Structures are given as C-alpha cells and as structure tokens.
Amino acid sequence: MTARTMRQPLSLRLASGAFLGFWCLLAIFPIAWIAVMSIKSPVDAFAGNFGDVLFGPTTRGNGQGLSVLELLIGGAVVIALARWAFSGLPRHVRRLTPAGWIAIGWLVAGLGYLAVFGLVVFGILPPVLGALDAIAGPLGQPVIGATFEHYYAVWVENAFWRNFVNSLVVTAGVVTISLFVGTLAGYALARSPSNLAFWLLIAALIFRALPHSVLVAGYLPVFINSSDWLAPIFGDAAPTLYGQPYAVIAVLVAINQPFTIWMLRSFFQNIPTELDEAARVDGCTHFQAFRQVIMPVMWPGVITTGLFSFLLAYNDFLVTSLLLDAQNQTMVPAIASYFNRETTTTDQVEAIAAAVSITAPLFVLVMVFQRQIVSGLTAGAVKG
Amino acid sequence: MKPRVFAAFVAPSLLMMLIFIAAPLVSVFGQSFYVTQPVYETVEVESCTPGFPTANCVTETKSQPVRDEDGRIETRTLFVGLESYRNLLQFDRVGEYLSSGNWASILNVDFWAALRFTVMFTLITLPIVIVLGLAIALAVNNAVRSIRGPVIFMSLLPFIITPVIGALSIRWLFIGDGILTAALEEVLNRDIAMFAQGWTIELMMYFYRVWHVAPFAFVIFYAGLQTVNQDTLESAIVDGANRWQRLRFVVIPHLGPLITFVALIHLMDAYRVFEEIVGFSSQSHVISLQWLTYDFLQPDDAGNRAISRASASAMLTMVGIVILLIAPVRRAWREHKGER
Numbered sequence: 001m002t003a004r005t006m007r008q009p010l011s012l013r014l015a016s017g018a019f020l021g022f023w024c025l026l027a028i029f030p031i032a033w034i035a036v037m038s039i040k041s042p043v044d045a046f047a048g049n050f051g052d053v054l055f056g057p058t059t060r061g062n063g064q065g066l067s068v069l070e071l072l073i074g075g076a077v078v079i080a081l082a083r084w085a086f087s088g089l090p091r092h093v094r095r096l097t098p099a100g101w102i103a104i105g106w107l108v109a110g111l112g113y114l115a116v117f118g119l120v121v122f123g124i125l126p127p128v129l130g131a132l133d134a135i136a137g138p139l140g141q142p143v144i145g146a147t148f149e150h151y152y153a154v155w156v157e158n159a160f161w162r163n164f165v166n167s168l169v170v171t172a173g174v175v176t177i178s179l180f181v182g183t184l185a186g187y188a189l190a191r192s193p194s195n196l197a198f199w200l201l202i203a204a205l206i207f208r209a210l211p212h213s214v215l216v217a218g219y220l221p222v223f224i225n226s227s228d229w230l231a232p233i234f235g236d237a238a239p240t241l242y243g244q245p246y247a248v249i250a251v252l253v254a255i256n257q258p259f260t261i262w263m264l265r266s267f268f269q270n271i272p273t274e275l276d277e278a279a280r281v282d283g284c285t286h287f288q289a290f291r292q293v294i295m296p297v298m299w300p301g302v303i304t305t306g307l308f309s310f311l312l313a314y315n316d317f318l319v320t321s322l323l324l325d326a327q328n329q330t331m332v333p334a335i336a337s338y339f340n341r342e343t344t345t346t347d348q349v350e351a352i353a354a355a356v357s358i359t360a361p362l363f364v365l366v367m368v369f370q371r372q373i374v375s376g377l378t379a380g381a382v383k384g
Numbered sequence: 385m386k387p388r389v390f391a392a393f394v395a396p397s398l399l400m401m402l403i404f405i406a407a408p409l410v411s412v413f414g415q416s417f418y419v420t421q422p423v424y425e426t427v428e429v430e431s432c433t434p435g436f437p438t439a440n441c442v443t444e445t446k447s448q449p450v451r452d453e454d455g456r457i458e459t460r461t462l463f464v465g466l467e468s469y470r471n472l473l474q475f476d477r478v479g480e481y482l483s484s485g486n487w488a489s490i491l492n493v494d495f496w497a498a499l500r501f502t503v504m505f506t507l508i509t510l511p512i513v514i515v516l517g518l519a520i521a522l523a524v525n526n527a528v529r530s531i532r533g534p535v536i537f538m539s540l541l542p543f544i545i546t547p548v549i550g551a552l553s554i555r556w557l558f559i560g561d562g563i564l565t566a567a568l569e570e571v572l573n574r575d576i577a578m579f580a581q582g583w584t585i586e587l588m589m590y591f592y593r594v595w596h597v598a599p600f601a602f603v604i605f606y607a608g609l610q611t612v613n614q615d616t617l618e619s620a621i622v623d624g625a626n627r628w629q630r631l632r633f634v635v636i637p638h639l640g641p642l643i644t645f646v647a648l649i650h651l652m653d654a655y656r657v658f659e660e661i662v663g664f665s666s667q668s669h670v671i672s673l674q675w676l677t678y679d680f681l682q683p684d685d686a687g688n689r690a691i692s693r694a695s696a697s698a699m700l701t702m703v704g705i706v707i708l709l710i711a712p713v714r715r716a717w718r719e720h721k722g723e724r
Contacts (some may be wrong), residue, residue: 012627013526020523024538026595030553031541033563037556046559048566181396188393196387198720200394204714207405209652209705213677216700218408220681221415221691254404257397287387315546317659318674322681332546336662352556355549366540370533373540377600378607 041055042345056145065142070129077125079343081117089113090187148351160354163334168246169315170330173249174313175306178260179289186264187290204258212255223247243325251319256312266379267301304376307369332360390495415696416468419698423450454516468696492678502673505655509593513650516645517601525609543599551663554592582669589660601646648712655704673701
C-alpha cells in the first residue's frame with residue numbers, strides 16, 4: 001500500500017523539482033559568478049548583461065582568451081586529473097602506505113597531487129596549447145575572453161602567498177592543538193554523568209554564544225602591553241604578543257574549544273562504554289584505554305571535528321584582523337585592504353581574484369569531505 | 385570515572401577556556417569602569433620671530449602630552465565609574481527625543497541604531513531560515529535518490545564559504561550597475577542604486593544571511609526526516625489525513641526538537657552579526673552591536689583605541705546573550721536532572 005498511497009501527483013513533483021532547481025541555482029550562482037568575473041578584464045567583469053560577463057568581448061579584444069582548442073584540451077585534462085584524484089589516487093595511497101601511516105600517506109599524496117596539478121595546468125598546458133593554437137587556424141582563435149593577470153597580480157605582485165602561508169600556519173596550529181586538547185576533554189565529558197561535567201558543558205555553551213569582539217576587547221590591551229608585564233619572567237626578551245601568529249592560535253583554539261568539546265563529546269557517546277570497560281578489565285589505566293582502545297575507533301569523529309576547527313580558523317576575520325599586524329595578516333583580513341583602498345575597477349577585480357583564491361580550498365574541502373561535514377552538522381543535533 | 389582522572393582529562397581544555405575566555409571576560413568588565421588617557425601638562429612656550437631691532441616674542445600656554453625618558457607618551461588610568469556606559473547609551477539625548485515625541489531620532493545614537501539592527505536582523509532571518517531549510521529538506525527528500533548527493537554538495541557551498549567572502553560575493557552582484565542591479569533595473573524600469581540607502585543594504589544582508597544559514601537548517605532537518613516513523617504516517621493516511629495535515633501533525637512535531645536546536649544556534653549566531661557589515665561596507669548606514677565594539681577597538685587616526693568604551697559596549701552586548709540563553713539552560717538543567 002505504501003508505494004501507491006505515497007505516490008505524489010505530477011504537479012507536486014514538478015513543483016518540488018522546480019523549487020530544488022531554483023535553490024541550487026541560488027546556492028551556487030554568487031560563487032560561480034565571482035569565479036567567472038575573476039578571469040575577465042574589469043570592463044567585462046562589471047558589465048551590465050550576462051552575455052558580456054560570460055564571454056568577455058573586451059577581454060577577448062585585448063587578445064586574451066581561450067580558443068575552442070584550448071577549451072577542449074584544457075577542459076579534458078582538468079577533468080581527467082580531477083577524476084583521477086577520486087579513483088586512482090586513493091588506490092595508490094592505500095597500496096603504497098604501510099599500515100598505521102595512512103594519515104601521513106594522505107598528507108603526502110595530497111601535497112604531491114597539488115604540485116603535479118599545478119605543474120600540469122599552469123606549467124605545461126599553456127605553452128603546449130599556445131603552440132597548438134598557432135597551427136590550428138580558426139580553431140586556434142580565442143572565443144571566450146579569459147585572463148589570469150588578476151591572479152598573477154594578487155599572488156605574485158601583491159605577495160598574497162605570504163598571507164596564504166600565514167593562514168596555513170594559523171589553521172594548522174589551531175586544528176592540531178584544538179583536537180589534542182578537545183579529545184581529552186570530550187572523552188571525559190562523554191563518560192562522566194556528574195553535575196560538574198554538566199556545568200562545564202553549559203559553561204561551554206555560554207562561551208560559544210559570546211561575540212568574539214567581547215573577548216578581543218579583553219585581549220587587546222593585555223597583548224599590546226605584554227612586553228611590560230612579561231618582563232619579570234622573560235627579562236628583556238619578553239615578547240609583544242600583539243601581532244604574533246602563535247598568540248592568535250592560542251586565542252582561536254580557546255574560542256573554538258566549546259564547540260570542539262561539544263562535538264567530540266557526541267561522537268564519543270556513540271562509542272559503547274563496554275569498550276572502555278573491557279580495556280579496564282584487561283588492566284589499562286583510563287588514559288591507556290583512551291589512547292589505545294578508544295582513539296583508534298574515533299577517527300571519523302576526529303576528522304569531522306578537525307574540519308570544523310579548520311573552518312573556524314580559516315574563515316575568521318574579527319580576531320585575526322584585530323590581533324595581527326599587517327605583515328602577519330592571514331588571507332581573509334588581507335582582502336579588506338583591497339576594497340577599503342580608494343579603488344579602481346582593476347583593484348576590484350583583483351579583490352575578486354583574491355576572494356576566489358580563498359574560496360577554492362573550501363570548494364575542494366566540501367568535495368572531498370562532504371559526508372564528514374554532514375555527519376558533523378547532525379552529530380550535535382540528533383542528540384539534542 | 386574518578387574525579388581526579390576526570391580533572392586530569394579536562395584540565396588542558398579548561399585551562400585554555402579559563403585563560404582565554406573567562407579571564408578576558410572579567411578583565412573586560414573591569415576595563416569598562418576605567419579610562420586610560422595620555423597625561424597632559426600645560427607649558428608656556430615662547431616663540432620668537434626675527435625682527436628689528438628686537439625679535440618679536442609671543443608667550444602662549446599650550447597643553448601637550450607628557451613624555452617619559454624614552455619619549456613615549458605617559459598615560460594614566462582613571463576610575464570613571466559608569467561614564468563609558470553613559471557615553472554609549474546617552475540617556476539624556478534619548479530622554480529628550482522621547483519627551484519631544486521625536487522617536488526616530490533615537491537611532492542617531494550609535495548604540496541604539498546597532499541594537500535596532502541586531503535585533504531586527506535576528507528576528508527577521510530566523511523564520512525565513514527555518515521555513516526555507518524545511519522546504520529544501522522536504523524537496524530533497526522528495527527527489528530521486530541519485531540527485532540528492534549533488535544537491536547536498538551544492539547546498540553546502542554557501543554554508544562553508546568564508547562569511548566575509550560570501551557577503552562580498554553578493555555585494556559584487558549588486559554593486560554599481562552589477563549584474564543583478566542591471567537585471568532589476570530592466571524589470572522595474574527605473575534607476576536603482578543598491579548601496580545608496582540603508583534599507584536596500586539591509587535587504588541584501590538578510591538575503592546573504594538566509595543564503596548562508598539555510599543549508600545548515602536543511603541538513604539538520606533532512607537528517608530528521610529520515611527518522612520519521614513510517615507507521616504513524618501510514619495510519620495518518622488511513623485516517624484520511626491529506627498531505628498538508630500529515631506534514632502539520634506528523635512530520636513537524638517529529639522535527640520539533642530539531643527546529644528548536646536550529647533556532648537556538650541561529651539566534652546565537654545572528655545576534656553576533658558582524659561580517660555582513662564588513663562585506664557590504666555598510667557602516668555609514670547600518671551597524672550592529674558586535675561591529676560597534678570592533679570599531680572602538682580599531683585604532684583611530686591618532687593610533688588610540690577606545691578600550692573603555694569597547695568594553696562597555698561588549699558588556700552591554702553580553703546582556704542580550706544572557707537573556708537569550710536563560711530559557712535553554714533551564715531546560716537543559718531539568719533534562720539533566722531527569723536523566724540521573
């Protein structure tokens with residue numbers, strides 16, 4: 001009976017499908033659109049009709065464009081590389097890495113893949129395709145305006161790579177420390193029914209709700225004057241914490257801690273307590289049980305929580321923009337300098353290119369870790 | 385687990401939260417009663433211009449900051465009590481406006497303008513996010529299995545994107561004669577400047593926030609929909625309930641706790657609205673409470689930061705958080721006692 005009675009009239013199915021299509025368009029349009037804008041000359045990027053922005057006549061007029069040949073071969077190479085990342089790469093990683101080193105294996109594979117991808121797409125393809133264009137006749141004529149000069153300006157001329165390195169340092173620090181500290185606390189909180197544990201969790205909930213500017217108002221005066229009050233301990237070598245990436249890492253870890261322990265706790269709760277009890281019976285201490293029995297089955301939860309810690313650190317604007325000075329700036333606050341400047345449209349398009357550069361790693365992240373992100377979002381909710 | 389073991393496990397995390405969250409809170413509370421200012425002294429300066437037969441000399445008194453031996457400006461910290469709060473809230477001006485019946489002018493005071501926007505922003509986006517999230521979840525649940533994965537992938541993008549960048553990407557669609565402004569002009573057949581007045585900027589901010597958060601609500605509700613009791617649904621059909629009634633009386637009550645959860649998270653996050661102000665550069669039209677604190681913390685032209693006023697505005701922001709959290713904390717406590 002189910003199948004029959006549950007079937008929906010065509011009109012409802014159509015409406016629901018149309019709505020879904022509309023939502024998907026809405027979801028990706030702004031992001032896809034800035035990606036298109038970032039490879040056009042300013043005149044085209046801010047043109048008033050869709051066709052001009054998509055095909056970029058002015059950009060093409062400047063002799064910067066992709067020909068049919070380039071679109072076909074370049075597109076095919078990129079798609080092939082992307083597909084290989086999801087089929088061939090995992091197989092090789094599994095085959096080549098010794099047991100127990102899988103995380104390191106993936107790290108090496110990821111970095112190696114990035115290097116190869118960059119080399120092929122930016123190093124080998126352009127000259128080869130350029131040579132092909134010259135002999136291809138009409139197929140070699142540019143049809144779609146596209147230029148990568150804004151990316152070049154951002155990354156090379158404006159030294160955006162420095163901000164990228166700062167972002168890497170900050171996010172890597174935040175993720176490792178928050179996970180290390182958070183797993184210990186999350187485990188204890190998941191296994192303890194005491195009132196103390198309850199109030200710790202509630203305190204964490206309240207801390208999670210705090211606006212970050214409240215906390216930064218507390219850090220700023222202390223950090224700026226830190227060389228004075230640290231002097232009795234460190235003497236003349238007392239550091240000024242303001243502007244230091246490691247101070248920002250500590251701050252972001254702390255801000256992230258409430259969220260991390262809530263999420264890890266709900267993952268730990270899914271692991272049956274019989275497992276710890278068995279380990280305890282075999283003579284493990286609590287810490288040994290945690291380290292050798294629980295953690296090995298906790299990896300999915302740890303990866304998911306790590307992803308969310310990464311997002312917090314990577315996306316942060318408020319803390320990094322107030323606590324870091326210009327030369328240690330991470331990517332997101334650095335972009336503010338583009339649109340606060342008295343801007344020409346070229347600056348605007350460079351800002352767009354920078355924005356797309358910041359978004360690209362997140363795009364890859366969703367592609368690779370979609371399942372973990374969804375499970376992380378629902379982990380806290382389903383428990384209530 | 386013994387208390388001592390529990391303490392050992394929790395200690396690192398607790399220590400971090402104490403040093404970097406609890407301690408700053410206390411110090412912000414303290415700072416809000418003190419003002420640190422440069423020390424000024426009045427000095428007599430004699431300036432002479434060459435003249436004949438004698439130089440023209442003028443003596444004037446000037447006030448200038450005192451410098452210590454290293455040439456740094458000396459500062460002193462004064463207890464000012466509630467002065468910073470008074471500066472923020474400006475009750476005398478508010479009282480004046482109220483008595484003269486000039487209600488709208490209250491929004492000329494930064495704090496009240498920020499409060500107005502923050503509260504309105506939170507309350508307007510909340511129902512839209514929940515309804516849109518639920519609608520997407522129902523539509524995805526309705527769709528063929530094979531397209532669910534891609535739809536979830538695309539939906540996650542607005543959620544995962546850096547908030548400042550997300551706001552900027554919407555801004556670039558509308559700025560100047562941007563693509564969507566041009567389209568709107570075509571449809572409405574009139575000249576539109578989206579960034580010239582406050583309310584259009586606010587509309588874009590609501591739009592951005594809904595776009596950014598609806599995926600979160602969608603994923604939560606979608607997970608909830610997978611656990612709806614099929615037997616209850618079938619008996620509802622046998623009882624002759626139509627589609628709408630089944631949704632209203634079976635599905636939505638089942639999702640009840642999840643709706644509360646999404647609402648709570650959204651209230652906490654929307655109350656902290658900040659990135660939109662940066663992304664849309666709206667500070668001359670629209671500001672939020674968190675942005676107000678941020679602005680005080682930014683060095684002004686002379687390089688001074690208004691720490692005291694920032695602390696006062698931070699404490700006032702906290703009041704809202706406390707009000708927001710009373711109900712859920714009490715509920716959690718009751719449940720916790722019930723569990724034991």
